[in-house]
Amino acid sequence: MTSMNTGNIVLKMKPSTSGFLKRYLLSFTPFLLLQAAEAARTRLLTVVPQVPLFLANTLTLLFLVAVLIVSWVLRSPEAIASTILSLLLPVALPIFFKGVSTLEEVVVGYSSWLPTSAIVASLLTMLAVEVGRRSISYEVTESGVLLKAGVWRRQEQSIPYNSIGRIVLEQSVLGRILNYGTIILVSPAEWGAEYYTRSLEARASRMGLSLGLDYARTLKEVSRDPSKCLYGVKDPKRVRGEIEARIQAVYRAELDQARYLKDLRDKIVGG
Numbered sequence: 001m002t003s004m005n006t007g008n009i010v011l012k013m014k015p016s017t018s019g020f021l022k023r024y025l026l027s028f029t030p031f032l033l034l035q036a037a038e039a040a041r042t043r044l045l046t047v048v049p050q051v052p053l054f055l056a057n058t059l060t061l062l063f064l065v066a067v068l069i070v071s072w073v074l075r076s077p078e079a080i081a082s083t084i085l086s087l088l089l090p091v092a093l094p095i096f097f098k099g100v101s102t103l104e105e106v107v108v109g110y111s112s113w114l115p116t117s118a119i120v121a122s123l124l125t126m127l128a129v130e131v132g133r134r135s136i137s138y139e140v141t142e143s144g145v146l147l148k149a150g151v152w153r154r155q156e157q158s159i160p161y162n163s164i165g166r167i168v169l170e171q172s173v174l175g176r177i178l179n180y181g182t183i184i185l186v187s188p189a190e191w192g193a194e195y196y197t198r199s200l201e202a203r204a205s206r207m208g209l210s211l212g213l214d215y216a217r218t219l220k221e222v223s224r225d226p227s228k229c230l231y232g233v234k235d236p237k238r239v240r241g242e243i244e245a246r247i248q249a250v251y252r253a254e255l256d257q258a259r260y261l262k263d264l265r266d267k268i269v270g271g
Helices: 021-027 029-047 053-073 077-098 103-134 173-178 236-270
Strands: 009-013 137-141 144-149 155-160 166-170 180-186 193-206 209-222 230-234
Touching: 009 230, 009 236, 021 029, 021 077, 021 103, 029 053, 029 077, 029 103, 053 077, 053 103, 077 103, 137 236, 166 236, 173 180, 180 236, 230 236
Parallel strands: none
Antiparallel strands: 009 137, 137 144, 144 155, 166 180, 180 230, 193 209
């Protein structure tokens, strides 16, 4: 983005905790789904007692891997991070707390550590999300909008009002109740827009013959990254109003300047 003189600060805000509620909940994805998997596994062992415990544990592990894949498809960094940690911690925790030293001991005890690992991973991820939220700040100034974000890698983006083409306000049902929402600033060149592709594929093979079904969809949408928009801010309609008023002031100033230049030209030509 182009640099600008920020001028006087009209509004200064951060993403609200209520606006980050969904991200907090996504941090607990592996823990919540692991509880569901554990209940299903217990039910399976009750109905079919002869199922080997190793197979039941393997199904639980595969379930977590499936959760990781779905989280990646849905582009949820919180769910991805907490699920990866849930899969890695059962290797690290027994070594740290019980001094397990052999690979065989780690493999045998892996499933027993999954519930504890899921809790620890979820809490660590939620803590990281909160630290990230506190690092973000938004400023509405007389010259434009300034977005600051990042803990280890600080990023600042300044958006002059004359580079804003349209404003998108998003509010969920809970957002309307608690009065928070996300404001997305889209430039005429559609800065803040991103492409993503989702695909679904199913294949079956019988006697060397293959039948496949492929579906892919590519969409372009504005980014809802908290570092690229005013994410989950309180009283979003007031914030939008302040920004729109200054955009209109810039356009009015440009129109007044154009009229002045036109009148000046007419006088020179007419004189």
